[in-house]
Amino acid sequence: MRKIQLLFGIILISLTNGFAQTQLSVEHIMQDPKWMGNFPSSVSWDEQGKNIYFNYNPEGNPADSLYKININATGKIEKVSLEEQKKQVPRFTNSNLNQSKKLFVEDGNIILFEVATNSRKTVLNLGERISSPKFLANEDLISFEMSSNLYVMDLKTGKIEKKTNIKSGNKPVSREEQKMGERETWLKKDNLELLQVVKEREEAKEASKIYREAIAEEEKFAHYLGTGQAMSLQLSPDEKYATFLQFIRAENKRTVVPDYTHASGYTTDINTRSKVGDEASKVELFIYDIDNEKVYKVSTSDLEGITDLPDYTKDYPEKTWEAKERSVSLGSPIFSPNGKHAIVNIRSDDNKDRWIARINLEDGSLKVLDRQRDEAWVAGPGIGSSFGGGTLGWLPDNKHIYFQSEETGYSHLYLLDVNSGSKRALTNGQYEVFSPFISKDMKSWYLTTSEVHAGERHFYRMPLMGGKMEKLTSMTGNNDVSLSPDEKHIAILYSYSNKPWELYLKPNDTKSEAKQLTNGQSEAFKAYNWRDPELVAFKAQDGANVPARLYKPEPSKSNGAAVIFVHGAGYLQNVHKWWSSYFREYMFHNLLTDMGYTVLDIDYRGSAGYGRDWRTGIYRHMGGKDLSDQVDGANFLISEHGVQAGKIGIYGGSYGGFITLMALFNAADTFTSGAALRSVTDWAHYNHGYTSNILNEPFNDPIAYKRSSPIYFAEGLKGNLLIAHGMIDVNVHFQDVVRLAQRLIELGKDNWEMAVYPVEDHGFVEPSSWTDEYKRILKLFNDTLLD
Known part of the structure; x- marks a missing residue:
């Protein structure tokens, strides 16, 4: 029974x-998770720090919509109109040094947003696809990418200057390189002597070609990508150098997944990924010297340990292992605020090494600042990949860089003096550090850690050069914090083991209690006493x-x-x-x-x-x-x-x-x-x-x-x-x-x-x-x- x-x-x-x-x-x-209730996600702030925006669905629509709460009002949750959504500043923008202005692209236009006045204006519309607008060291100048090249615009005069001349494909063959053999030369000469109209057309074409080549000689130097493509173009803040990644895709066989239930009634094939061990795509880093009109590749052949063999090779004594230069992938360089220095994150393709190196912008040579070697594989919170995604950057002093490393066995935050090479840990202990960033006044770090317990996340503030951490959250569980632009308040997505995510708000201090703003659990969900x-x-x-x-x-x-x-x-x-x-x-x-x-x-x-x-x-x-x-x-x-x-x-x-x-x-x-x-x-x-x-x-x-x-x-x-x-x-x-x-x-x-x-x-x-x-x-x- x-x-x-x-x-x-x-x-x-x-x-x-x-x-x-x-x-x-x-x-x-x-059943459909909507039965559980309605829970906030994707929290952000308006630029003045007055409204918290988040995705929500109290009306039970097919998908979440954008809602907001004004922190100075009664806490009323309001749906954001489509018109207001169009006026929002995108989450990913480029800011000037004091973050009073922001740049972003909207509908093909470069938009300049003034935070103090909450106003925007279109500063450029060329009818072309424009991307990656950035302020330069002189904040009257901005750079942007168009047609795989970098341009600079003077915001005061509106003048635009093309800074690079990067072209796809191979360099055209010169007239001298196109010389025909003796037999082909005789046949052409004989044919032109016989046919007057053909001769006149050929002479006109030749004259046009000579003219184009003369004009081209007056143009800037050009770099040709061959079979590659340019990615992550950027201009140094002082406008002297540009950098780009040259990507050459590997052609690997991909697995086909049949879809037997396709709407067409036919079995269709979905082309998916390749399999482990297939040939890797090639990524190389190039520096474009703008004043001297030359391009050179950043060489990794002298990296410390570049020929090291992994330990597992000892398990295959019958195989001859050649200690050769390993292939690597390089990230996009990170320039110091003054534009005079640059660092780059480099990963070996066998996953055993990560180097952080300083680039000599004059010749592309590297000086290793930090090497993390792991006979298993290099990873961990904040360490990222060769293309970025990890914690890496400069302090405002143009002297120190920061990064995360598992050097102690746990991922912690480090500072390194690029001149002396001295390195020190800002955090330490048997816990992990997540998503550190520098405060607006450049005096403090904000970071999330698991210091209290491996199963908890709390938000902290710490002096920029290290010191005591102040714990800014207190609720047991996960505190996923979004800091207001003025850094006076923190919005918290909070949850506990048996309580789904809700939105909270508190002042940015160590004493205040967080106030709950949403309460999304359905009555059906609350009817059960979840363990x-x-x-x-x-x-x-x-x-x-x-x-x-x-x-x-x-x-x-x-x-x-x-x-x-x-x-x-x-x-x-x-x-x-x-x-x-x-x-x-x-x-x-x-x-x-x-x-x-x-x-x-x-x-x-x-x-x-x-x-x-x-x-x-x-x-x-x-x-x-x-x-x-x-x-x-x-x-x-x-x-x-x-x-x-x-x-x-x-x-x-x-x-x-x-x-x-x-x-x-x-x-x-x-x-x-x-x-x-x-x-x-x-x-x-x-x-x-x-x-x-x-x-x-x-x-x-x-x-x-x-x-x-x-x-x-x-x-x-x-x-x-x-x-x-x-x-x-x-x-x-x-x-x-x-x-x-x-x-x-x-x-x-x-x-x-x-x-x-x-x-x-x-x-x-x-x-x-x-x-x-x-x-x-x-x-x-x-x-x-x-x-």
């Missing part, structure tokens, strides 16, 4: 903490403390079974004190707990938030420590929380699906059943950017791929496996599970099933798909884990 009740998910209504506990079902929690999962830690086989979230049923309802959830990857944390991006799974865990299951959600090796060693714990062996952490979690549930051996299931999507497969294949004595959703089955078929970081390249490090790919271990399946996958998944291709299915068939396995979703990509969209998938997961666990 007990099993029948659990199978149908019958949950009696009970009183918990004074609230009526409503019944949960898969259909209920997997606050307990944050726990258990010992791993290697002695590490593994963080996890624990959902425990009432002792009287416990069925002795457990489910372990494995979050996806990229670089992700899910054991924290804020509202999870896995909100559907969170609700499903509440449902499971109501039914008597114990649920554990683990931040296994490879998860974000715990420093370099945790981040790289999966290097060269996915399915190693990340899998043993799941096994150790299962043993923790058995020894500490009354879970019975043989009654433990596991599930997850993407990387979580991959771990589920490895668990069913390589830890079959621990896990009785598992649901692998949108799972990678063979890492040699995944993308390059993610996979080569962790496993290197398959032709260089086949050991790493063979011990990390589930398809090689399918013979180990003993328990019960559900595979679920979207058929138009352009991230983890449907091909992955098709190949695994064939492998299971050839092995004679019959304890598995597959559910396919014809209209779904990697992230499911349709409530019907979510519902079907999770009804199957629930049935799997009920059928195989309960007595």
Whole structure:
């Protein structure tokens, strides 16, 4: 009788903490998320710091709309009209030094916005595509990009000057280079002597050509891109140099994903990504010396350690490894405020090195200021990629640069004197730093850290040259702050483990309390008393403390079974004190707990938030420590929380699906059943950017791929496996599970099933798909884990 009740998910209504506990079902929690309520996102301010803008949807429209709250009014939430939206200044603009003026492009025009008067005017309209307007050191001058070249406009006179002459294709062949052979010369001469009209036309064409070449000689020097294209053009603030990245795209074969449900009624092909190990596109950095009319490439051949071999090569003694100059990718240079100096971020394509170097603008040579070497791969909060995205810039003194590094094992903020080379950490400890930026008065840093707890985020202020940090937020959970332009107030998107995101406001000080501005939870959502999962830690086989979230049923309802959830990857944390991006799974865990299951959600090796060693714990062996952490979690549930051996299931999507497969294949004595959703089955078929970081390249490090790919271990399946996958998944291709299915068939396995979703990509969209998938997961666990 007990099993029948659990199978149908019958949950009696009970009183918990004074609230009526409503019944949960898969259909209920997997419906369109709008049932949960209406929660703010994408917070920004107007330029005067009077209004907070955010996306919101109190009317239940098909998509969010823009709303605002005037901080000096009654807190009324108002919808922003389309007319007002058109007048808004875009979020990404270029400001002058004191941020009193801003530049942006709108409808092909360069717009100058005056913050004090809240006014805008069009300063340039050429009828051409214009981009990237920027103030120069002389703020009466602005630069902009048009037709892959840089121009300067004088805002006072309106005069425009072209600063570069970059052209696509190859340099035209000169007349001397076009000389014909003896035979061709005789034939042409003879033909022109015979045909007078042809001769006259040829003479006119030749005269025109001589004229064009004479005019061209008077024009500026030209740089030809050949087969490449120019990217990230910028002019130095002093107008003496321009820089650009020359990009040459690699032509790789791409995987085709068939769409069997295309609206046309025909099967159509979606061209998606290439696979790991394919040839990389080439990116080179060039300097354009404007006064001397020459272009030269920035050379990386003298970088410290440029020929270093990675440690993993020692595992292949039979192979001859040549210590040669490694290929690298360079970012766009960052100029000092006065324009006299520039630094650049450089990454080795094998992911082992990041250099920050000073560029000699006169010849393109480099001086390394900081090198971060990691035998796994260089990454972490604020470190970014070769193209940017990380923390890197200049202080106003034109002398110090700032950046983040995992030198201590955690990502922290550093200052470096470019003249002396001295470096010092502004933050330090076993926590991470996120998104630091300099205050408007150039006297302080603002930054977010996990200093209080790995599962919390708080906002701080710190003196520019380092010192005591002032904690400006106090609510336990995640405080995602947007600072007002005048820096007098902070808008906070805040959430807690069982409370979705809401908008708060407080003065920019350490004492004031935050005031809640939105209250978006629906009555249907509030009717259930959502659990606050307990944050726990258990010992791993290697002695590490593994963080996890624990959902425990009432002792009287416990069925002795457990489910372990494995979050996806990229670089992700899910054991924290804020509202999870896995909100559907969170609700499903509440449902499971109501039914008597114990649920554990683990931040296994490879998860974000715990420093370099945790981040790289999966290097060269996915399915190693990340899998043993799941096994150790299962043993923790058995020894500490009354879970019975043989009654433990596991599930997850993407990387979580991959771990589920490895668990069913390589830890079959621990896990009785598992649901692998949108799972990678063979890492040699995944993308390059993610996979080569962790496993290197398959032709260089086949050991790493063979011990990390589930398809090689399918013979180990003993328990019960559900595979679920979207058929138009352009991230983890449907091909992955098709190949695994064939492998299971050839092995004679019959304890598995597959559910396919014809209209779904990697992230499911349709409530019907979510519902079907999770009804199957629930049935799997009920059928195989309960007595």
